[in-house]
Amino acid sequence: MKTRLTPRSDKNTPFRQWTGPLTEEIVLRPAEFGLGQLPNPQQPDATTESVCGYCATGCSLKVHLKDSEAFNLSADANYPVNLGMACPKGWESLAPLKATDRATTPLLRDASGKLNPITWEEAMLEMITRFKSIKQRHGGRALSWLSTGQIPSEEMAFLGALCKFGMGMIHGDGNTRQCMATAVAAYKESFGFDAPPYTYQDFEESDVLVFVGSNLCITHPIMWQRVMRNRRNPEIIVLDPRRTETAMAATKHLPLRPKSDLALLYCFARLLVENDWLDNDFIQAHTEGFSELKEFLLNGPYDLATVAELSGLDQGAIFEVARMIGSGKRVSLWWTMGVNQSYEGTRVAQAIINLALLTGNIGKPGTGANSITGQCNAMGSRLFSNSTNLLGGHKFTLAKDRSKIAGILGIEEDCIPQEDSWAYDEILEGVERGEIKGLWIIATNTAHSWINQNRWNKLREQLDFMVVQDMYHTSETAQMADLVLPAAGWGEKEGTFINSERRIGRTRKVSRAPGQALADFHIFQLVAHYWGCGELFNRWNSPEAVFKILTEVSKGQPCDISGIKDYAMIESEGGIQWPLPEGTEAFDTQRRLFADGQFFYPSGRAKLIFEAPRKLPEATDVEYPFTLLTGRGSSSQWHTQTRTGKSDVLRKLYPAKSYIEINPKDAERLGIESESKVVISSRRGEITASAHLTPITPVGSIFAPMHYREVNQLTHSSFDPQSRQPNYKACAVQVCKA
Numbered sequence: 249m250k251t252r253l254t255p256r257s258d259k260n261t262p263f264r265q266w267t268g269p270l271t272e273e274i275v276l277r278p279a280e281f282g283l284g285q286l287p288n289p290q291q292p293d294a295t296t297e298s299v300c301g302y303c304a305t306g307c308s309l310k311v312h313l314k315d316s317e318a319f320n321l322s323a324d325a326n327y328p329v330n331l332g333m334a335c336p337k338g339w340e341s342l343a344p345l346k347a348t349d350r351a352t353t354p355l356l357r358d359a360s361g362k363l364n365p366i367t368w369e370e371a372m373l374e375m376i377t378r379f380k381s382i383k384q385r386h387g388g389r390a391l392s393w394l395s396t397g398q399i400p401s402e403e404m405a406f407l408g409a410l411c412k413f414g415m416g417m418i419h420g421d422g423n424t425r426q427c428m429a430t431a432v433a434a435y436k437e438s439f440g441f442d443a444p445p446y447t448y449q450d451f452e453e454s455d456v457l458v459f460v461g462s463n464l465c466i467t468h469p470i471m472w473q474r475v476m477r478n479r480r481n482p483e484i485i486v487l488d489p490r491r492t493e494t495a496m497a498a499t500k501h502l503p504l505r506p507k508s509d510l511a512l513l514y515c516f517a518r519l520l521v522e523n524d525w526l527d528n529d530f531i532q533a534h535t536e537g538f539s540e541l542k543e544f545l546l547n548g549p550y551d552l553a554t555v556a557e558l559s560g561l562d563q564g565a566i567f568e569v570a571r572m573i574g575s576g577k578r579v580s581l582w583w584t585m586g587v588n589q590s591y592e593g594t595r596v597a598q599a600i601i602n603l604a605l606l607t608g609n610i611g612k613p614g615t616g617a618n619s620i621t622g623q624c625n626a627m628g629s630r631l632f633s634n635s636t637n638l639l640g641g642h643k644f645t646l647a648k649d650r651s652k653i654a655g656i657l658g659i660e661e662d663c664i665p666q667e668d669s670w671a672y673d674e675i676l677e678g679v680e681r682g683e684i685k686g687l688w689i690i691a692t693n694t695a696h697s698w699i700n701q702n703r704w705n706k707l708r709e710q711l712d713f714m715v716v717q718d719m720y721h722t723s724e725t726a727q728m729a730d731l732v733l734p735a736a737g738w739g740e741k742e743g744t745f746i747n748s749e750r751r752i753g754r755t756r757k758v759s760r761a762p763g764q765a766l767a768d769f770h771i772f773q774l775v776a777h778y779w780g781c782g783e784l785f786n787r788w789n790s791p792e793a794v795f796k797i798l799t800e801v802s803k804g805q806p807c808d809i810s811g812i813k814d815y816a817m818i819e820s821e822g823g824i825q826w827p828l829p830e831g832t833e834a835f836d837t838q839r840r841l842f843a844d845g846q847f848f849y850p851s852g853r854a855k856l857i858f859e860a861p862r863k864l865p866e867a868t869d870v871e872y873p874f875t876l877l878t879g880r881g882s883s884s885q886w887h888t889q890t891r892t893g894k895s896d897v898l899r900k901l902y903p904a905k906s907y908i909e910i911n912p913k914d915a916e917r918l919g920i921e922s923e924s925k926v927v928i929s930s931r932r933g934e935i936t937a938s939a940h941l942t943p944i945t946p947v948g949s950i951f952a953p954m955h956y957r958e959v960n961q962l963t964h965s966s967f968d969p970q971s972r973q974p975n976y977k978a979c980a981v982q983v984c985k986a
């Protein structure tokens with residue numbers, strides 16, 4: 249197809265009247281574009297359902313429409329995930345759509361540095377001209393993209409396919425690197441595929457629930473409600489240096505020293521071995537590496553006395569928890585960012601997986617080594633973003649995988665790169681070295697959330713052209729862009745998300761995007777068209793058509809969803825967990841993996857993987873004596889607050905300005921008064937915040953919520969070598985009165 253790249257003169261031409269270079273296909277589908285009609289105009293006052301667009305719990309919300317526009321929400325009582333519950337963010341999810349700082353037209357930075365409104369056509373021409381010129385001069389490796397776990401799978405897949413197969417990029421990654429990469433790496437190595445095994449029903453059917461580095465009460469409040477529905481009088485054990493809301497509500501809190509998890513988990517495993525609290529039959533039949541693990545545990549410094557000293561915990565408490573794990577009851581082990589965001593997170597996650605394998609706590613109700621995912625569609629990104637793995641969990645490096653995908657998509661095999669993409673930090677290093685010149689950022693706010701911001705600020709200057717595609721023109725990253733593309737958000741577009749328990753759920757368009765903002769899906773269609781590779785995507789003409797393609801690429805994979813016929817089936821089933829291969833006759837609403845003890849390696853066995861703990865990349869010292877812990881501050885704040893910050897209701901529920909939590913003993917020693925200003929400095933930067941005095945935070949550590957931009961000026965660029973996930977949760981800082 250030949251693309252005409254002639255700009256039109258009339259800047260105010262409404263999108264749907266464009267003729268120019270748009271394909272007929274796009275012109276004929278205005279209803280699916282942001283400017284078009286809402287679905288279901290026949291029933292303008294109906295109620296419809298849509299899965300929430302914040303966290304990976306994946307609650308279903310009932311959306312009440314008036315004149316086809318959403319005006320109110322309530323929690324869906326019939327959905328198997330949330331059973332009529334929702335958290336404050338869910339209840340308030342319509343508010344961010346109406347914010348006054350929505351990006352409503354594309355914006356281009358002029359020579360004086362100001363962002364000015366332009367038409368979509370001008371925006372596309374600018375983006376394509378600049379990116380093509382970079383590609384001509386430096387090759388496809390000089391272009392890269394950074395995306396997200398917060399757009400539907402159909403959009404992620406389109407983006408990944410467009411960038412790699414259409415535009416010839418090699419390197420792209422997403423904010424899921426900041427979040428889930430460790431769990432992915434751990435599962436892949438241990439189970440042979442990235443496969444969280446559980447279903448939420450396990451929260452209710454477990455006798456012993458162990459949460460490692462997870463503050464479920466505020467980060468996944470509806471999962472916590474599921475724990476509260478457990479009628480088995482469970483032991484709830486929390487491993488977290490802070491006495492969090494979750495730790496307070498638990499039956500046992502182990503306030504371990506930051507990053508002493510690995511030694512502690514090995515100590516539990518050693519106690520299991522020493523006391524023969526093992527499921528020997530399971531180990532024999534379904535795992536490999538047991539004798540090596542045993543030797544490692546018994547010969548290493550993982551005895552009770554050494555580990556108690558190292559972790560700052562009581563020997564009796566450690567022993568008691570090991571006994572509970574080895575009790576033969578239904579034990580489930582859950583982890584989130586206290587594990588993943590670490591320089592040795594993959595091994596910590598695998599040490600958790602090992603405990604489940606050693607005790608046979610997998611594949612049965614109330615069990616599992618269960619990574620809890622963060623964003624609404626982080627799980628979709630893990631399978632379908634086409635960044636670090638080829639669509640559907642395939643390998644770029646395997647010829648047979650490339651040929652399978654090329655065949656299904658009807659594209660030339662050599663469109664598919666034969667190498668893996670760089671990870672987020674490697675992409676930014678590529679920018680630093682001047683190898684990457686053009687960057688496209690979609691639905692993530694790098695300038696706030698990426699580790700060690702000083703470095704990022706310098707990187708921006710290295711880029712020739714940076715495009716940011718966001719709902720808001722005010723996000724820190726959009727403010728640094730050369731070109732801003734206005735995107736529709738959750739509620740303004742169609743697609744599917746995959747939640748933490750592998751459940752695919754529907755999200756719907758219930759509101760019109762403002763101005764000329766378009767669904768990311770349509771932006772990708774436009775880019776494909778203007779780039780001149782629209783033909784590759786002829787079949788990708790609606791989210792549901794793309795979903796069909798995803799079901800095809802998944803065939804034969806552990807995540808096979810070829811049995812899902814269409815969106816209507818997902819809705820009528822109350823969401824569908826993967827896998828669901830074609831021909832599945834009947835299936836349960838709650839399904840877990842590995843009921844047959846068969847893992848995804850050819851041997852069918854899971855691997856017991858271990859490695860000695862490493863040194864902290866930046867330990868505290870006399871100059872920087874505090875450990876900085878970072879994480880979520882409240883259930884009403886979402887990440888960089890571009891969305892939750894727009895709700896009048898939510899804003900009342902948390903402090904407006906940056907604060908830290910510090911133990912009253914440390915505060916007293918330093919003469920810091922409650923709510924007074926303090927200066928926190930690290931080797932990277934210095935910030936000011938108010939001090940909230942609370943015994944939640946242990947002596948020697950401070951906690952800073954990640955919702956305020958300041959925090960990542962302090963964090964230290966260190967990464968887990970297996971997963972390349974940033975080590976957000978431990979660096980050395982100094983605190984003093986302002």
Ligand SMILES: Nc1nc2c(c(=O)[nH]1)N[C@H]1C(S)=C(S)[C@@H](COP(=O)(O)OP(=O)(O)OC[C@H]3O[C@@H](n4cnc5c(=O)[nH]c(N)nc54)[C@H](O)[C@@H]3O)O[C@H]1N2
Nearest residue numbers: 461462463467506507584585586622623879880883886887
């Ligand atoms: N309200 C709200 N909910 C959210 C989000 C949000 O922004 N706001 N974000 C979503 C996303 S994307 C994610 S990834 C999840 C994150 O969910 P969580 O991981 O539950 O949240 P965090 O607060 O980042 O980290 C959890 C805990 O790890 C602890 N921790 C720090 N260092 C260590 C350590 O060395 N060992 C152990 N054992 N624990 C440690 C911290 O003290 C903290 O309490 O939340 C999701 N849900």
Ligand SMILES: Nc1nc2c(c(=O)[nH]1)N[C@H]1C(S)=C(S)[C@@H](COP(=O)(O)OP(=O)(O)OC[C@H]3O[C@@H](n4cnc5c(=O)[nH]c(N)nc54)[C@H](O)[C@@H]3O)O[C@H]1N2
Nearest residue numbers: 427691692693697717718719723735737878887888890954
């Ligand atoms: N210090 C520290 N830093 C952290 C963490 C931590 O614990 N400590 N946690 C890390 C983790 S786990 C995560 S997940 C990241 C999150 O970091 P980010 O991804 O940077 O955070 P968000 O605020 O969710 O950014 C999403 C962006 O996408 C935009 N957006 C929302 N919906 C859409 C859409 O549909 N389309 C488009 N185009 N744009 C949209 C929003 O306006 C926002 O600008 O932060 C990481 N950073």
Ligand code: SF4
Nearest residue numbers: 300302303307335338
């Ligand atoms: S728990 Fe998560 S999915 Fe459920 S309503 Fe809250 S933010 Fe949405």
Ligand SMILES: [Mo]
Nearest residue numbers: 426427622623
């Ligand atoms: Mo996350």
